[in-house]
Amino acid sequence: LKTLRSYFLRVYIYRLARDELNWTENLPCGLWDCNCEFRQTKGCCCVSSALMQLEEATMLSMLSISEDLHNLNQHIDAIAGGRNVAFTASLTSTPGCFGPFNKNVPIPYQNITLNQGHGYNSALGAFTVPRAGLYSFSYSTYSNMGVAGEHIYQKTQLVRDGQVVSSSWEDNREDSEDSATHTMLLKLHPGNQVYVELVLGRFLCGDTQGFNSFSGYLVYPMQDV
Structure with a gap:
């Protein structure tokens, strides 16, 4: 059994x-x-x-x-x-003017308040993409001449690996201060660099509150872009 x-x-x-x-x-x-x-x-x-x-x-x-x-x-x-990629930084207090220069210069946003993923480098003023995906970037340009009638002459542009993808400019004597903000969505590969630069001959003045800022974050990762 x-x-x-x-x-x-x-x-x-x-x-x-x-x-x-x-x-x-x-x-x-x-x-x-x-x-x-x-x-x-x-x-x-x-x-x-x-x-x-x-x-x-x-x-x-x-x-x-x-x-x-x-x-x-x-x-x-x-x-x-990989979703934890985000940064935001602003230009340090500038009672005088940043610029003008005889060539385009990346803006060194050194006051960093967020840098998840450590993609932003304040020494370079640039964000290096850690992984492929769709990213959102925003930058604000501000200038205060302090006296009515002074010439506001500013132009900044968002750059990806040397290629301009967006720009903001102001050229007038009617306002003593002015600002602009741009937001862009970009498909990026690992190693791509994104930064904001001040165009040659232009300047940013009187920013004592960090209104000149640059930020970005990963919207979602992608296998192939």
């Missing part, structure tokens, strides 16, 4: 596992073999070989599933962690 129970248990386990793994092979000796089961119980051939094969196949399948889960978790972590 004990031998029969053992046999039926092995057959049940085999059938269960075979159904789970779509096992297509037949059992050696058939599903029932009295000669094998009752006369050669110590070395019965009925299901032992098939169960060993099934055990090996099950182990390989579990290892494959475990590897797939590990890769999936890494992918999820990369996406979730």
